[in-house]
Amino acid sequence: MTMAAAIESRTAEAGAWSAASRIAGVDIVHDLGAAEVVWRGLETQFSTPYQRFDFLASWQREVGERNDLSPFIVIAHDAERRPLLLLPLAIGQRHGFRIASFMGGKHATFNMALWERDFAASAAATDLAGLLAALRERTVADVLALTQQPLRWRDLPNPLALLPRQPSVNDCPLLTMAPGAAPATLISNSFRRRLKGKERKLRTPGYRYHVATSDADIERMLDWFFAVKPLRMAEQKLPNVFAEAGIENFIRGACMARLAGGGRIVDIHALECDDEVIAIYAGVADGHRFSMMFNTYTMSGSSRYSPGLILMRDIIDDYAARGYRALDLGVGSDHYKRLFCKSDEPMFDCFIPLSPRGRLAASAMSGLNRAKHLVKHNQALFQVAQALRSALHR
Structure with a gap:
């Protein structure tokens, strides 16, 4: 695939949205090979190991494609075309809506963008507003469903926490060392x-x-x-x-x-x-x-x-x-995890509409995840859910 074919639209034209944002343009890449150089360059900056190129390339090849999910890799850059962040997403149809979510599915404990470290350390709400405005200009997806994101990673806050967010369904037991x-x-x-x-x-x-x-x-x-x-x-x-x-x-x-x-x-x-x-x-x-x-x-x-x-x-x-300095045992409240991990990694979800029709889907997804979070954090409701699950799998 050629670079021109791999990138849906070249750099977004600088418009009103870029006046206050350091993001001067956004590319949307549909081929992992076309994003590989930028991706590997950002791997060493600020992201979790679950965002490594080889890990997610294997997932997309073996799982994403089988589930009709296409790469939807968002690369934002500054005026000199230096990469500032990369969102490793895949897009697919769900109930008639185009949903873009992190690659890796349920086998990645943590989801994040890959960030240029200095930009991540100083990213502001205006920068993220510029990113979303550029994506909305394309109307290529209806919703960004960005789940299981850590509030912080190592010594920096996760800049996507500046977006509207809610607690993730599951906690992640954590041991700090x-x-x-x-x-x-x-x-x-x-x-x-x-x-x-x-x-x-x-x-x-x-x-x-x-x-x-x-x-x-x-x-x-x-x-x-x-x-x-x-x-x-x-x-x-x-x-x-x-x-x-x-x-x-x-x-x-x-x-x-x-x-x-x-x-x-x-x-x-x-x-x-x-x-x-x-x-x-x-x-x-x-x-x-x-x-x-x-x-x-x-x-x-x-x-x-x-x-x-x-x-x-x-x-x-x-x-x-x-x-x-830290060890986690993945999301979930299994008893054995609490024997070792006495605290939790704060995690959050974002459901961001990118099109007018996406507002309904984002609201429904947000509400469903809030309900799941309530069940997981209410012992009586959780026991009822477990009993129903056991009955269904007899």
């Missing part, structure tokens, strides 16, 4: 002793904790995961989201992809012995935070000794020793 923190400040000594007692019963020949690094080890761990995870989800009467079209190929591609500086886009941590894989946790890391994507543990008798909790202890100790 001070530099040089004593192990007992991360996991109490009493909890460690309980886990040590359980771990002694797991210590059969070859017992070990490690991070999969070779292609063969990664493939072996993923083969085991995709065999065991459906059994675990069926046991919990949950739908198997990993069985959806393209998801397995996406995860395998992301786990095998290498980072430019070494390592993998997705790290797979494992407990195993000579007889079996006991548990795995996989997630993305960026030198500052580890963020979990998926996990499971054995169906054998070893499961009674809490191998997932033991592995989580090892992961926390590993990243603390490497100087990481």
Whole structure:
């Protein structure tokens, strides 16, 4: 595809909207290859690991295309055509409306634009107003549905929080780790002793904790995961989201992809012995935070000794020793997450109409997510919802 064909419309003409905004123009790119150079350049500035080009390119190729979602990559630049931000979106039809949302779907814990760092640090409401005005001039989408965004990332606020926003449906349990923190400040000594007692019963020949690094080890761990995870989800009467079209190929591609500086886009941590894989946790890391994507543990008798909790202890100790400052276990209120993570990462959603007809869709989506948030944060309503879900999946 040529650059001219990949970009829907060249730089927006400077108009009234750009008078107060440092955004001088906006390109909308429909081909990942045409956006790759700018995208990779902004990866090292200000974004989460879930916005890495290779991660989202794999998702778009394996999942987005199967769901009739087309790349809708918004690149804003200044008067000298220096990129200021990139929104990694995909656009599709939903109930007759053109909805643009973040690539990555439910397998990306955090969604963000990729920002030029200095611009992100000083971005103002007038800059975002210029961005939205440029998009509304095109009327190429009816709604921006920008969900699961962190209020802050590392040391900077997320500039998109300047837009009209509401709390995300789910919380994200978070563990912060001070530099040089004593192990007992991360996991109490009493909890460690309980886990040590359980771990002694797991210590059969070859017992070990490690991070999969070779292609063969990664493939072996993923083969085991995709065999065991459906059994675990069926046991919990949950739908198997990993069985959806393209998801397995996406995860395998992301786990095998290498980072430019070494390592993998997705790290797979494992407990195993000579007889079996006991548990795995996989997630993305960026030198500052580890963020979990998926996990499971054995169906054998070893499961009674809490191998997932033991592995989580090892992961926390590993990243603390490497100087990481934070660790999260993905969205959701599962009990095991609260054993390690005592606070939450504030997250928000934005539903922004871009066309007159989009106002109705944005209002409906906003209302639906507010209702889901209410259910998730009201124990009585949540128990009723869980009972209904269990009944539907019997």
